[in-house]
Amino acid sequence: MSDGRLLYLNENSRKFAGFNKEKSPFVIIGIPMDITSSYRPGSRFAPSSIRESAQYIEFYSIRNDVDMGEIGFNDVGDIILHPSNVEENLSRISSVISYFQESGKITISIGGEHTITAGIIKGTKREGLCLVSFDAHLDLRDEYMGYRYDHACVMRRISEYGVKIIEVGTRAVSKEEIEYAKQKGILFFTPQQIRLLGVKETARRIITSTQECKSLYISVDMDGIDPAYAPGVATPEPDGLDPTNLLDIINLIADKRVIGFDIVEVSPSYDTSGITSVLASRIILETAATVYKARSL
Numbered sequence: 001m002s003d004g005r006l007l008y009l010n011e012n013s014r015k016f017a018g019f020n021k022e023k024s025p026f027v028i029i030g031i032p033m034d035i036t037s038s039y040r041p042g043s044r045f046a047p048s049s050i051r052e053s054a055q056y057i058e059f060y061s062i063r064n065d066v067d068m069g070e071i072g073f074n075d076v077g078d079i080i081l082h083p084s085n086v087e088e089n090l091s092r093i094s095s096v097i098s099y100f101q102e103s104g105k106i107t108i109s110i111g112g113e114h115t116i117t118a119g120i121i122k123g124t125k126r127e128g129l130c131l132v133s134f135d136a137h138l139d140l141r142d143e144y145m146g147y148r149y150d151h152a153c154v155m156r157r158i159s160e161y162g163v164k165i166i167e168v169g170t171r172a173v174s175k176e177e178i179e180y181a182k183q184k185g186i187l188f189f190t191p192q193q194i195r196l197l198g199v200k201e202t203a204r205r206i207i208t209s210t211q212e213c214k215s216l217y218i219s220v221d222m223d224g225i226d227p228a229y230a231p232g233v234a235t236p237e238p239d240g241l242d243p244t245n246l247l248d249i250i251n252l253i254a255d256k257r258v259i260g261f262d263i264v265e266v267s268p269s270y271d272t273s274g275i276t277s278v279l280a281s282r283i284i285l286e287t288a289a290t291v292y293k294a295r296s297l
């Protein structure tokens with residue numbers, strides 16, 4: 001791999017469950033950026049923590065009847081990031097992502113804070129792109145404490161790139177964000193609505209609103225899940241999704257148009273039992289299996 005866009009890629013980091021299968025359609029990229037976290041920092045350690053926890057899970061997806069152990073992943077390592085320059089990092093992320101997207105790979109990015117998704121989307125072909133984000137927060141602020149490239153503003157920036165956004169698990173919001181969502185027609189689902197509608201109807205509504213999309217991107221902020229299941233996150237919010245519902249929704253909405261996904265905001269020092277990293281590994285496995293199955297049909 002000698003493309004200049006890979007200058008800041010460190011291929012020597014620990015591999016996801018030891019996987020280094022070059023022929024896999026799935027490329028795993030660690031993006032240990034943790035600069036703008038406002039509450040509990042440490043997500044820079046999540047790529048290695050999630051990779052470690054992945055050693056101990058089964059790789060057969062019973063939901064999809066797909067053996068991901070056979071298909072495997074191509075873990076290409078971590079992006080080397082600047083300790084404080086967010087915009088420089090977003091451009092490094094965008095270079096690496098564009099290289100793998102253009103090579104026809106499905107990119108699985110392990111954060112890091114949610115801000116990385118802006119860099120990922122910058123490096124992705126955006127024509128007809130829709131993004132489904134699982135998150136307690138809307139992340140639609142125009143700026144947060146004077147900064148526009150911040151974890152609290154990431155979906156606002158992506159919406160400004162012209163990407164259609166749908167948010168799932170919403171419960172911690174500001175008035176400004178609700179107004180922006182209404183004004184731009186950004187659909188969001190609170191955990192209460194999902195409980196009342198059921199996962200099938202929720203998924204049906206998401207599918208309807210993504211019908212026109214040429215490609216799909218999925219972003220999983222682990223704080224979308226209830227802290228009872230995912231305690232080790234940067235900004236925990238009670239009253240969240242349960243992991244089975246989240247996986248059910250992904251199972252129903254992820255199809256062959258998915259060009260990539262990310263798992264962000266795990267903060268391993270607050271994950272004393274390690275269950276948040278294990279759950280993140282499981283979400284990676286099941287999402288990949290769903291996409292693999294959809295592409296083989």
Ligand SMILES: [Mn+2]
Nearest residue numbers: 135137221223
């Ligand atoms: Mn969040």
